[in-house]
Amino acid sequence: MKISELKLLIIRSLDRNSDPAEASRKLEEAGVCYRFSEGFQAKILERLATSGNTVVREIESVRNLNNIFYRIALTGVAAIVILLISIFMVQGSLSVDSFLGLGTGSDESLLYLLTGN
Amino acid sequence: MIKESYRQKSDGELVKSSLDGDKQAFGEIVTRYQGMVARTVKGMLGDSVFSEDIGQDVFIKLFYSLPDFRGEAKLSTYIQKISVNLTLNEIKRRKRFFSTFSQRGNNEMYEFEVADHDTEEKKDAQELVGKALMNLDPKFRVIVAMRMLQGYSTKETAEILDLPLGTVLSRLSRAQEQMKDILEKL
Numbered sequence: 183m184k185i186s187e188l189k190l191l192i193i194r195s196l197d198r199n200s201d202p203a204e205a206s207r208k209l210e211e212a213g214v215c216y217r218f219s220e221g222f223q224a225k226i227l228e229r230l231a232t233s234g235n236t237v238v239r240e241i242e243s244v245r246n247l248n249n250i251f252y253r254i255a256l257t258g259v260a261a262i263v264i265l266l267i268s269i270f271m272v273q274g275s276l277s278v279d280s281f282l283g284l285g286t287g288s289d290e291s292l293l294y295l296l297t298g299n
Numbered sequence: 300m301i302k303e304s305y306r307q308k309s310d311g312e313l314v315k316s317s318l319d320g321d322k323q324a325f326g327e328i329v330t331r332y333q334g335m336v337a338r339t340v341k342g343m344l345g346d347s348v349f350s351e352d353i354g355q356d357v358f359i360k361l362f363y364s365l366p367d368f369r370g371e372a373k374l375s376t377y378i379q380k381i382s383v384n385l386t387l388n389e390i391k392r393r394k395r396f397f398s399t400f401s402q403r404g405n406n407e408m409y410e411f412e413v414a415d416h417d418t419e420e421k422k423d424a425q426e427l428v429g430k431a432l433m434n435l436d437p438k439f440r441v442i443v444a445m446r447m448l449q450g451y452s453t454k455e456t457a458e459i460l461d462l463p464l465g466t467v468l469s470r471l472s473r474a475q476e477q478m479k480d481i482l483e484k485l
Binding site: 188189193195196198202203204205206209212213214216217218219222225227229230231 | 325333337338340341342354355362422423425428446447448449453468474475478482
């Protein structure tokens with residue numbers, strides 16, 4: 183098809199009364215065709231397989247993090263319980279002051295400790 | 300290679316098999332609709348390797364949105380909507396990028412290669428249509444690509460683009476005017 187004919191075909195194809203299917207077929211015959219490269223489908227399936235693996239890996243790493251968190255949390259709770267028991271055994275009672283190590287200190291000595299005066 | 304039996308299956312059956320994890324069934328959907336997606340994506344973005352990436356993204360997005368596909372519309376319409384949305388997003392992204400980082404502006408947004416053709420005449424035809432489309436305003440380009448490359452009627456175009464029929468008709472008429480000016484210069 184000559185370029186001038188092609189231009190006319192393009193403009194006519196945009197007429198609201200023209201048959202779009204017919205125009206599209208004629209354009210394809212004239213050489214206007216768009217295709218993806220060879221192996222397009224294989225690339226998509228490969229990407230899907232890779233993204234699937236990524237999701238699995240992400241789920242596994244989140245699961246590992248959760249396990250680590252539970253272990254740390256349990257160890258922490260156990261340490262706090264042991265500390266409380268030891269304080270109770272040494273002091274004979276349990277209070278916030280003794281828990282913070284302030285049981286025997288007075289306000290003045292604490293002020294001296296912090297300011298040096 | 301896709302098995303022959305998949306070629307006999309309907310779109311609905313292929314979607315169901317894909318949802319059950321059958322990658323070969325999804326491969327058949329890709330084979331069936333890649334030409335349609337290529338016409339939309341390459342028609343609107345130009346025939347380049349970057350368009351291939353967007354084409355792949357269309358099918359990847361389709362795969363992950365298959366659970367939401369209720370079968371009320373045709374699968375082809377559903378895929379076409381994804382293609383148009385991703386392509387328009389890419390045009391917006393390029394516009395932002397080139398307006399920020401380039402002084403040449405939109406002229407370099409759509410560099411494209413013309414695929415090999417058996418005759419010089421066909422190659423020229425492809426080049427002319429490619430250049431004409433790239434010079435059109437994107438909101439007209441999508442209407443023209445749907446009609447000229449896909450052969451969709453204005454009603455089908457309106458459905459795919461979620462636009463009122465009147466809007467499609469008015470844009471088509473303005474696109475024709477713009478196209479006349481562009482073709483005069485080419």
